[in-house]
Amino acid sequence: MNDTPLTRDERYPIAILAKAGHDKSEIARVMERHQSTLGREMKRHRGQRGYRPKQAQEFSPARLRTGENSPRIAAETGAIVDAKLAQTWRPEPISGYLRVNEQPTVSHEALYPRVDVENVPAAPCIALCAVRKYA
Numbered sequence: 014m015n016d017t018p019l020t021r022d023e024r025y026p027i028a029i030l031a032k033a034g035h036d037k038s039e040i041a042r043v044m045e046r047h048q049s050t051l052g053r054e055m056k057r058h059r060g061q062r063g064y065r066p067k068q069a070q071e072f073s074p075a076r077l078r079t080g081e082n083s084p085r086i087a088a089e090t091g092a093i094v095d096a097k098l099a100q101t102w103r104p105e106p107i108s109g110y111l112r113v114n115e116q117p118t119v120s121h122e123a124l125y126p127r128v129d130v131e132n133v134p135a136a137p138c139i140a141l142c143a144v145r146k147y148a
Contacts, residue, residue: 018073019046019050019054019069019073021066021070023044023046024054024066024069024070025066026043026044027040027044027051027054027055027064027066028063028064028065028066030043031055031063031064032063032064037051037052037055054069057069057072058072086119086123086124086127087117089117090111090116090117090119091127093107093110093111093116094107094111094119094124094127095127097110098124098127098128103121104121104122104124104125104128105121107119107121107124108120108121108124
């Protein structure tokens with residue numbers, strides 16, 4: 014099974030097969046995609062006249078840029094996180110700090126993208142790399 018985003022060349026056959034009356038599992042088998050991938054795609058881009066491949070293709074780059082499935086951190090919490098990162102705190106203690114101080118909690122895993130590895134001192138960087146399995 015392919016786990017890359019659907020391409021324009023894949024979206025039009027999906028529309029044709031769906032309009033011909035094939036169910037999602039048949040389309041998935043033909044397209045060599047997982048059934049849930051097709052289900053999400055067809056649900057997201059369904060108009061009054063069925064699946065809309067042109068609309069799906071137009072919205073796809075925006076969906077990838079905004080990262081709809083990526084974790085969200087509120088601005089106030091983000092300011093606290095950024096301040097702690099500037100003091101060279103690691104994500105795990107920051108997450109614990111937020112929990113203890115009754116702030117909105119954030120998973121330490123959601124904080125890793127905010128870490129500026131270039132400005133982290135050597136010892137925390139080694140721990141960071143070990144947690145991220147880069148060591």
